[in-house]
Amino acid sequence: MMTFCCLIVFILCTIHVSTGERLTRNCLASNGRCGQKGLTCNDAFGKGWIKKGRCCNGGPCCKSTCVPTSCPEGYIISNNLTASTNCYFFSGDDEQTWSDAMKICRLKGAYLWRPNTVAEAFAVKSTTGFDVDIWSGLYTPKRDGTFIFIDAGGILTLDTLPFGERDQIDNEDCVEFELTPSDNWNWNDDPCDRAH
Known part of the structure; x- marks a missing residue:
């Protein structure tokens, strides 16, 4: 089942993320991901992933049998399927x-973006061309500094960011x-009622 997330200043949607490991050209060309040796x-990736060759590090090149080739109307697919196989809705300048x-x-039918890897973040930037701040799905419901992703699930502390x-x-x-x-990513808490 395909999942969608969105960016609204801005909204973004996300699906799968890359492991960040080195890919051979053949693996990259087939939109594969490097699995762990052994x-x-x-x-390594769950149900629906099959071996399609080997990666530079000796692990299998894994390809999902359900990588989307198109997205619903209004969404766009990542232009780097090795970093993200998500469909994204980007609201543009609609704050x-x-x-x-x-x-x-x-x-x-989507959720606010949950960025997991820097590769995914740059793929989203490249795909959407955004140059604005984007709301993530991260918030603190109890106002106690414990942040969770509203729809995508999971707790995140701003002291242990993934990137x-x-x-x-x-x-x-x-x-x-x-x-x-300087092309670095910032996670910034902001008032929820402030329009971006």
Whole structure:
């Protein structure tokens, strides 16, 4: 079953993420992902992954049998399927509060973006061409500094980010994601009622 997420200033949607390991040209060309040496593709990535050759590190080149070739109307597919096989909805310059962005995503059957890897973040940037701050699905429901992803699930502490840097924490309840002029990613808490 395909999952969708969206960016609303901005909204973004996400599906699978890359492991960031080196791919051979053949694996890259087939939109594959490097598996771990000694593990089957099924064990490394879950049901629906099959072996399609080998990677530079000796692991299998794994290809999902359900990588999308197109997306629903209004969504776009990542232009780097080795980094993300997600479909994305990007609202452009239509500024929204965090709650309104979340509602728009849900109406589209999607969820606010949960960026997992820097490869996915750059794939999304390249695919959508955004140059604005984007709401993530990350917020703190109890206003206690414990952040969770509203629809995508999972807890995240801003002290142990998967990549990028934490901006100054101001005890605000929703988190935006931004690309700095030096091409680094910032996770920044912001008031949920502030329109981006």
